[in-house]
Amino acid sequence: MSYFIWLMLAVAAFVVEMTLPTFFALFAGIGFIFAASAAFFFPDSLVLQLIIASVFMVFGAIIFKKRGFGDDPRDAVGTHNEFIGIGGMVKTALSPHQEGEVELYEAIVGSRHWPAVSEDGEINEGTEIQVVKLNGNTLIVEKI
Known part of the structure; x- marks a missing residue:
């Protein structure tokens, strides 16, 4: 497989990673980059490219999980x-x-500005609130 195809797969994996808060596609992207390197130097060895991509994906995920990155609920960005x-x-x-x-x-x-609805009752302008739920991109709030 051409190194260019591996690079396109790596870019696609990094784009997916930027849209998802999971780190799932990060290791795929890293594996694809190393497979692209192998494809550049050994263009006829598809098996080697697949093994390199798989090894980096699996080892990256294992190391990430063993270190406990992303296990803290405070890491839940997005x-x-x-x-x-x-x-x-x-x-x-x-x-x-x-x-x-x-x-x-x-x-x-x-952003600091968000669309919101109240959990119960009307809330006037200038009232302090606290977020209790999220429905899509709309916050559900209550008076403090």
């Missing part, structure tokens, strides 16, 4: 867990049936 408990202030009035906007005290996933 998941709903990081929103729960964050405080903020209502920027536009909201209710359980009407979406408004809140400004969080901490920037989450690069």
Whole structure:
């Protein structure tokens, strides 16, 4: 297989890795890069390329798991867990049936401003809130 194909697979794996918070595709991308190196120097040895890609993927995942990276719940970047408990202030009035906007005290996933609805009852502008749930990209909040 051409080294160029391995490099395209590596780029695709890294793009997938950037969109998922799992580190699953990272090791595939690393394995593909090393397979591309093997394909550059040994273009006729597909078996060697496949073995190199597989070895780096498997060993990378084993080392990652043995070290315990990603096991801490606080490492859950990009998941709903990081929103729960964050405080903020209502920027536009909201209710359980009407979406408004809140400004969080901490920037989450690069933004402080998020669409939100209240868990129960109406919440007026300027009221302090706390995130209790996440529904899609809409926060569900309650008054503090």
